[in-house]
Amino acid sequence: MIKNISNLGDAALYCDFGDEVNKSINSQVIKYFKTIKEKKFEGINNLTPSYNKLIISYDLKKTNFKEVKNYVENINAEESIDINSKKLEIPVCCHENFSMDIKRLEEILKLSREKILENFLNKEYFCYMTGFIAGMPFLGDLDENMRAQRLETPRVKVPKGSVALTEQFANIYTFESPGGWNILGNTPLDVFDSSKEDKPNLINPGDTVIFKEITLDQYKNYNE
């Protein structure tokens, strides 16, 4: 449930669902997101669900804070129980060509490479949100002993397809971009495809993702 609604500037609503990060709060956020998106309220131009917040931005020429707040307060998000989620397997190659931060992770986590991969692969992760860069999924939760901080100095260029970790989350860099997450491997899958306008994202909030290891040869010969 929404605990509090305030304004973010003069053209957005800030819906606060709490401070914790967990699947149950995030599912509430996603339910509201899907309900509002389907209803197409005149003037709302963007919805950004995240772990425990939903930002609703609107065109100040068409509506205002009071109207949108009133509308959101009277929505019954329980109506749309179906969050329509998928289960996806993502191939990942953790060859040393790709796992740029494996040494750093071994040091911080005090675990061997084998143990890190064992802890990470073949487990179900929940997609809390997508964004920052187009299509980037924020997946969680990693095991307690797998949680490392961001790099002190972010990389200027993280290669496309990089699978990376920070704190309790994993993500996938959908295209080359700056970034500070710990890189563990790389997927040959196109996780974001701008030519598919109706469904550019392979992974969407609410989906479950399992990483399956592939060899360098399989990576090179990968064919979607």
Place this chain on the structure above:
Amino acid sequence: MSSNYLEIIRPGINTTFQDKGRDHLYHIGIPFSGAMDNRNYLIANKLVNNNLDSAVIEFAYQGPHIKYSGEKINCAITGDVIFSIKKKDTEIEGNCYESYQIENGDEINIISTNKSVYGYLALGGEFDLKFQWNSCSINTKANIGSNDGKKLDVGQRINLKKINSNKDIKKTNYINTKIENIRVIKGTNFDYFSEEGKKIFYEKEFTVSKLSDRMGMRLEGPKIDNIVNTNIKSEGLIKGVIQVPADGNPIIMLSDHGTIGGYPKIGVVASVDYDRLVQMSPGSKIKFKEINLSDAETLFKLYEMETQNLLSQI
């Protein structure tokens, strides 16, 4: 092949096609984009008898030098821009907010924006561009939009699909006003900052850094001290949000911003001041002034009425 086209002799620093931008995509990580200075974008289109949501060429600092081939067409430049138009045997210095007719072989040389950042070149017609999600706006970070999501390059040819039959010459006397204070609404993490930090935010001057682009404007100045946490759980952003990372220097989110972020939000620029904010070039001094939501809404309404008024007079 279209017989009406532009050739890029010099692309300029950051020259892109922009229109009204694309909405309903934040949840997948795609920002609004669109013309940075919306008012100047609309005026440019009106001056050449285009639909107001037509694509224009946006440039920053140094603009493009282009050569036109084809039948007669109108063009207009808005912003605070120094440019010339070269015809067969003459070269004239151009005025912003005035349309010109150009013909086969003419050149437009956009030398620079003057103490501002963005300018707009509209042609009276329709460029032949690829649309993605109902917009041709180029987002160079995600390579989305027309021109494969890349800025314009030297030697490129840009075709026109259509030339407006209405070739009336238009002119308006608009002057880009500068403002001393950027009005802001308190951010959702305002109380993360020390009393001293809050005072600094509203009372001290900040300088626009060179590390500013269509994604964000970085500011330098006295450090704003955070007393709660320099990170928050990542959440949605909108344009105009002012984030303060651990180093204490504010960053203002602009039209191509990342859709989510994890730095505390000290404030949000009021919509009424956004067009003028983006025109502040590196080295400019910024001071923030707090306003409340209802004043921000009223001021935006007035600004919008003024924009409509300006457009109706053209």
